[in-house]
Amino acid sequence: MNPADNALSVEMIRWTFAVDPAHRGEIETYLLDQGLEVLVRGEETMVATWDEPEGSIEEVIEGMWAIHGAPFEVTHEEFHRSNLLLYDADEETKAVA
DSSP, X not given: OOGGGGOOOEEEEEEEEEOOHHHHHHHHHHHHHTTOEEXXXXXXXXXXXXXXXXXXXXXXXXXXXXXXTSOOOEEEEEEEOSOOOOOOHHHHHHHHO
């Protein structure tokens, strides 16, 4: 069996980074156009999430850097779905009663 056959797919990516506030709006718009969700914290800190990312991750980061005018540090986290559970409140209530 090939180890790649057992590799988990990336379900979501989260990036956390700080940018020059002068370019924050442009970067936010760029990321939204790429399909990411963006949360702005304060003047500089941004958190972007990308559900089921498609395309080149590196190209999107390089696009942010181009808008910013210089590279900046991006903390990249990947989330994999290894289990998916569904809890039904009605069944939980019946089990307790």
